[in-house]
Amino acid sequence: MASGVSRVVEVLKKxxxxxxxxxxxxLKAGGTGNDGRVSETELHTQAKEFLGTLGEASRSAGVGDIERPEWSPVRDFLDGVSRARVTQGYSSDQTATFIFSLKRPLFKRLSKEIGSDAKVLAxxxxxxxxxxxxxxxxxxxxxxxxxxDVINRQQEEMLELSTPVVKLWDGVLALPMIGTLDSxxxxxxxESLLQRIVDTGSEIAIIDITGVPTVDxxxxxxxxxxxxxxxxxGADCIISGVRPQIAQTIVHLGVDLQGVITKANLADALALALKRSGYTVTRNKA
Amino acid sequence: MDRIPILRMGDFLLVTIQVDMHDQLAMTLQDDLTSQIEKTGAKGVLIDISALEMVDSFIGRMIANISGMSRILDASTVVVGMQPAVAITLVELGLSLAGVQTALNVDRGMQRLRADVAGKEADDGRHQE
Structure with a gap:
């Protein structure tokens, strides 16, 4: 790098x-701003603000290291632009073009400023x-x-979505499981089922595995x-929704489900739960 | 040295663990409880662990042991109010406490003990006939 203040800083200011x-x-030639996702005025504001913060940061801290605290406004600004571009649906190369297309104008001004001194120019x-x-x-x-971040958030949301604990009756909770079960x-x-058991004081919990594609x-x-x-x-658990195929797999795998109450469908499980809690269901109309 | 109090309620003994268990405390409880069952001829023991927030494999095993010992001394044992985190920890440690009766809270635990004792008395009566 050149000794003292780089000419780049000077050019940026001048x-x-x-x-x-x-x-x-x-940018316009490159296609940004033509598809209506970013208006021309918005692009103008962004570019202007960026050049402003860039000039300031380069004047106060030089252009060698953008990790310095003086450069944090520039970094924050770029973070903001990137975030906006993600939500607007831009691809990564389109986002990068925003910065890289500054190269040609900057080089042009540099060569004009420095003139024929090839060594300094290079x-x-x-x-x-x-x-x-x-x-x-x-x-x-x-x-x-x-x-x-978007992916992580969606993953977390999916986790929460897929574990709803439903109250079926007084003292009977159900958990319809959907998707593959991993650790x-x-x-x-x-955790959510046990917490709900404590909160509601339910005696019976039904885990319905109809939506679980495979059981290994x-x-x-x-x-x-x-x-x-x-x-x-201190509560009882019934597993329901065991499909014929899954029953076969479980036996073939040699998994011991002894001591666990299993039912073919949720209706049977609920009937058993009601019976255990002392309820009888009768039909009024003949 | 601190001890866990054992309360007598009619035919039953009530043990409420309100502090974090350490190994020595569990050992003392084991001694105290067995001698109390012997002394009072209690028919049932209710162990309330709703305030217990941390367990290790030793304490888990002690809970299983204590309830096994009471059973041998002819007192049904119910462990009540286990916290979700404790239950998960015990399962992850591979301690399923098979043979230990559990209930959600003290109320349900007492119901269970009474039903147990009543069932046992009915059984004994049948044998005598």
Whole structure:
């Protein structure tokens, strides 16, 4: 890097207006802002604000290291832009283009400013290129992070969605399970069911596995764990919705479900639960 | 040294664990409870662990042992009010406490003990005929 203040900083300050115009033209040529997702005025505001913060940060901290605290407004701004781009449905390369298209205008101004001194020009171009690359990478990084956050959030939501504990009757809870049971889900299912048992003081819990596509030894083990935990709390557990195929698999696997009450469907399980709690269901009309 | 109090309620003994169990406390409880059953001729023991928030394998085994010992001394035992976290921990430790009767709360536990004792008396009566 050049000794003292880089010429890049100088150029950024001196030609802020011209850079903005060139950059916007470049962005437009690249296709950003043409599809109506980002309006031209919005793009203009974003570009202007970015050049403003970029100029300030480079003046106060130099262009060598964008991880310095002085650069945090720039990084925050890029994070914001990336987040907005994710929600607007842009791809990662389109988001990165926002930064990378600043290269050409910046190089143009640099070469005009420095003129024919090839050595200085090469050095400054390198500095500028490095800076833009770093900023671009940061943009991609936060773009990806935003996307990952979305995925994580959806995963958590799915976990919560898939474990509703339903009150079927006074003292009878049901848990219709949907999807494959892995350790993490079993843990959540177990916790929410046990907590509900404590909260409602229910004596009987029915786990309905109609929505569980396959039962292997691991899933069976998780089921057994849940049943044991429920029993330890002082409640009874009925497993319902065992399909013929699953019954076959369980026996073939040699899983021991002795001591666990199983029923073919939820209706039978509810009938048993009612009977145990002392209720009888009668039909009024003949 | 602190002890866990054992209360007598008619034919039953009531043990409420209100503090975190440590190993020595569990051992003392085991001694106290067995001698109390012997002394009072209690028909049932109710162990309330609703305030117990942490267990290890030792305490888990002690709970199973205590209820096994009371059964041998002809007192039905019900463990009541286990917290969800405790239940999960015991299951993860591989302790299913088979043979230990459980109930959700003290009320249900007492019902269960009474039913148990009544059933036992009916059984004894039949044998004498």
């Amino acid at each position: 030609y802020e207006k011209e850079l903005l115009t060139d950059w916007l033209a470049e 050095e400054e171009t390198w500095t500028a290129s490095e800076l833009i690359d770093k900023l671009g990478l940061h943009t991609i990084k936060s773009f990806q992070k935003t996307r990952e 993490a889900r079993t843990q959540i299912v177990m 030894t691991l899933v069976a083990q998780h089921l057994l764990k849940t049943v044991t935990a429920i029993r330890l709390m």
